[in-house]
Amino acid sequence: MSIVPAIRARGVVKRFADLEVLTGIDLDVARGAVTCLLGPSGSGKSTLLRCVAFLEECTDGIIEIDGEPLGFGLGPNGERMRLPASSIRPVRSKIGMVFQQFNLWPHMTALGNVAEALVTVRRLSRSEAHDRAMAELDKVGLAKRAGHYPSELSGGQQQRVAIARALALEPRIMLFDEPTSSLDPELTGEVLNVMRSLAETGMTMLVVTHEIGFAASVASKIVFLDHGRLLVEGAPGDVFGKPRHPRIDQFLDTYLDRGAAGLI
């Protein structure tokens, strides 16, 4: 008997009009581990992550979160069927999401951003929500910035607030969609550090990233997508170590050119 994975995707297909972005992905994300999704632009890695977050509905296939189907399940005759809307919310509440563009709400302070769903969704009292939100901001090192609006924070700080906002709802799984891609290298570091310490707490994380160094040092599994297909998956040592898949060789070359050789 195998353990139920945190995320289990089977035959996930996503089409936008004529374009098939995902062509049947099978993926297991282990509990309590970091899984990194790598691949060139347009390989479908962000789309896959957005399907897991149910921000996109996949065209075919089934995604299960902690063994529970998300949005679509199998009917009595094994056919794929849409599940009632009421079943989606509890499954989705297990997932926290962090975006490339942070997506903090500009009319709320850092504290307000973190506390919002605690009040409106979790129905905590204002003071309980305030305390919880402060605790979460403290974990990402931003308690002192609680009263600042997003426009008064650096990109790295905004992203850490966004992480705190997701963590405040105590998700079982955290999804990261290129969390450092709109940050300069210096600010990238502070966000990756927060993600590293989150990984050490045993959080299940699925991370779309271009940070090969982070993937190599923190991930327990690397998944490489190319043209909407899962090309290679395995431990970082196996995926990056020699002999490697020629497509990965080619992909890594662009990073080695940029002096990342020492990280791999």
Next chain:
Amino acid sequence: MTSLLSYLTGEDGRNILSGLINTCILWVIGSGLGAIFGFLIAVARRYGPRLIDYVLQASVEVIRGTPFLVQIYLLYFGGPYLCLSLGEASACLTLDPFEAGILGLSVYGAAYYSELFRAGFEAIPRGHVEAAETVGLDRWQTLTRIILPEMTMLVLPSMVNMTILLLKETAVLSIISVKELKFQVDIIGNRDYAFVESFTILALVYWALVEICGALGRAAERRLSRYRFAHS
């Protein structure tokens, strides 16, 4: 100059003041209702069925495509011919000048305000709504807690602009004998053949009102400025 000031006292002064008050009432109620209707139109077009979107779009096009002067004429003089009969009972759109003025101004304003709000909806980054979705806010909470406040700060400058335009459109209502500012000033001008003096007063009063509106708008924008969109 002395003759100009003399119109501000006595009977003439009282008439100008009553015209000013009527103008302000028409303006505030007209633009207030216009903004509310405009918002409802924008929401209905965005979230309602496609048929409603088409009907509202056509209506907005008609109102934006015809002069306010013509609309107010048609509403005031044509309204009484617009009747709804239900069995024995029937009701016609017979309005006194003031009612027609408020209704006309609201409808005219609503068409423009709705386009402002529509653009405001479009300008909110999709990701802000997706972030609300991922933390579990439902559609209503997302609308009231995220979309509305963000949209307010986006459309505020254009709303001040539109509200100023509506103030000046109230002058048109004098042609259906609404006793607003322009109507009162017309009487003085015709009586004394003193159009330069009376219309100078008219221009100055409108200008003062516009400046007050502009100052209020700027104060509101300053308050909202810290909510401006954050950049990475």
